[in-house]
Amino acid sequence: MSGPATGLYAPLPDLWDDGHAAGLDEANLLLYRSNLLGSDLRITNFGGGNTSAKIDEADPLTGETVKVLWVKGSGGDIGSMKLDGFSTLYLDKLLSLKSVYRGLAHEDAMVALFNHCTFNLNPRATSIDTPLHGFVPHAHVDHVHADAVIAIAACENPETLTHEIYGDEIGYLPWQRPGFDLGLKLGDLAAANPRLKGVVLGGHGLFTWGPTSKACYATTLAMINKASSWLAANSKGAAFGGAAVAALPPEARRAAAAKLMPEIRKRISAGERKIGHFSEAPEVLEFVNSRDLNGLAALGTSCPDHFLRTKIRPLVLPLDPAAGxxxxxxxxxxxxxxxxxxxxxxxxxxxxxxxxxAMRDPNAVIYLVPGVGMLSFAKDKPTARVAAEFYVNAINVMRGASSVSNYVGLDEQEAFDIEYWLLEEAKLQRMPKPKTLAGRVAVITGGAGGIGRAIAARLMSEGACVALADIDKASLDETVATFRKTFGRDAAIGVHGDVTDEAAVASAVRETVVAYGGVDIVVANAGIASAAAFEDTSLELWNRNIAILATGYFLTAREGYKVMKDQGLGGSLVFIASKNALAASSGASAYCTAKAAEVHLARCIALEGAPLGIRANVVNPDAVLRGSKIWQGEWRAQRAASNKVAEDDLEEVYRQRSLLKRSVYPEDIAEAVYYFASDLSAKSTGNILNVDAGNAVSFAR
Ligand SMILES: NC(=O)c1ccc[n+]([C@@H]2O[C@H](COP(=O)([O-])OP(=O)(O)OC[C@H]3O[C@@H](n4cnc5c(N)ncnc54)[C@H](O)[C@@H]3O)[C@@H](O)[C@H]2O)c1
Ligand SMILES: [Zn+2]
Structure with a gap:
């Protein structure tokens, strides 16, 4: 191969901006460098790697200048971290720990001692990688898990290759679990070889250093680029032995994922409900369709970061796309x-x-499906997505290593010792208790409307993933974007469509399944309001109410119900009907009748769903003016006219009409939906909850 490498091995661009950097102090330069490095997953995986700087600071105790080690703390991600993500330690105290270190058997005890070195009461927990930074006698140190470097480090002859690629610029240390001992070895190697620019760690990644943040960043990029161009120039044969099968067309891939995901979810959710993620990236398809798939997948991943997220190996499902x-x-x-x-x-x-x-969940995290792609499952969506990203890193590593040498997975006992490391276990034990809707997936129709938005926010605040379905595209896009800012990029998706269109509803539910792995909660809410004297009610108006309200709720519920049934994990359907479902109201016969149909439909579903653990309940709002688009248009004018008041006085009219003399807000409806959606109401089905501040005409009986 000749010419500049492209794709996977294309050179990393140098993004350093001197103008921006000029205004930054040392700590902010470190942060700038960290964020730049973490912005490209080829440089390091999410949450992987760490960066540090040894900075002169005034000691708050003495006022004297001391060297402080700023190093990424435990957890966090260098791409998105802020200054508070760094732990800060007195460097001389950290170095003095060498005198109390009692050897490999006492590694874990050293972690507790790091706290004694804390500078300026910084509460950020110290990472176990801290000695690897502190003991290197250079001001700035980067540690990254670059795919191209790990590819070299995961070959059967990593030391030879490191020398071949880097000459004597970069040293080599064989695989060893990160900790105090590895820090000592790295520090000694760097001290004995002042001209070294860094070290490749076998089966793990890259350490690099420099006198300034800018120089350190440049060296890190240069060393990764060297590995990439060497791999590009030396790769032999087709990746992964060439294609064994052809990928299905995109539509068929999604359809297959939509069928498989609830089936897998049903079987792996016994301990905790799982959320799924589907990936069909080109590098994933190339791997799952390849001849070497089974052999390489069985070897397991090499970098510890990879398998902590993906488990040591994936499960390959025996799909033959040609045979169907x-x-x-x-x-x-x-x-x-x-x-x-x-x-x-x-x-x-x-x-x-x-x-x-004790043994943890023995189910696979990664599922590889020839012709289709990769499915991953975890306790929440970010974890499932990140696991998939990590497996893409692992694929890149296997691709590089197997194209120049033989790929070697991490030794099984080493893998186990990391997976079941007591410190890792302690981290898991410290995790906050899962939220009540963690691992649940909700579909909400009319999700871009006033009540729908409030329901979505309530369910997301309890940890649910939410698919918002709505016919109003602009409002839907805006709502989803706002929610992603508040609840995270994985919390919500939008599906544009009309609830009266059978195919559109089926597709909305399918997209939800592909996005999250299944469906647990369906909130039928998309609606309209209309008014007309009975004799003036046109067939068109009648049909419109029946179509959106009765038929729309029917289609939404039926499609969700089908997935719930296949999935075998029960489920909850919640219908947003209306006070008018129970109380006849003059001048709105089409609306009232359609709303009454919703209530009876919910009861019928409750009957058939009960043996499957699928519950169906109804929430009846009344006069929720705030945020509702229904109350912005013609309906508002008509209601004001029929009550003989100004439009702005309507809210007060409804408040006075209620028994409790209170206004009803979208959040009040959302609270009732949360109750029915969650296990709080596990023993309620076929029920109605009025949220109308009290209205004698709609008392349920
Ligand atoms: N606001 C109230 O006072 C009140 C009272 C009783 C019942 N309800 C019911 O509550 C539900 C939500 O109403 P809201 O007050 O939030 O109104 P809203 O107009 O703010 O929200 C309704 C949403 O449904 C969407 N929608 C309408 N037709 C659709 C279709 N065919 N396909 C997909 N989406 C469609 C709209 O675009 C809108 O975003 C409705 O079913 C309504 O009948 C509201
Ligand atoms: Zn590492």
Missing amino acids: NLDAVIAGLDASLDAYRADYAAYYQRCKRPHSP
């Missing part, structure tokens, strides 16, 4: 998953130590 055996794959899922779990249990038994924590 998806149903057979689903029929065989129990056996495939049982075999994976048995294999994982055997690994646990082979490797466990006397004090190892």
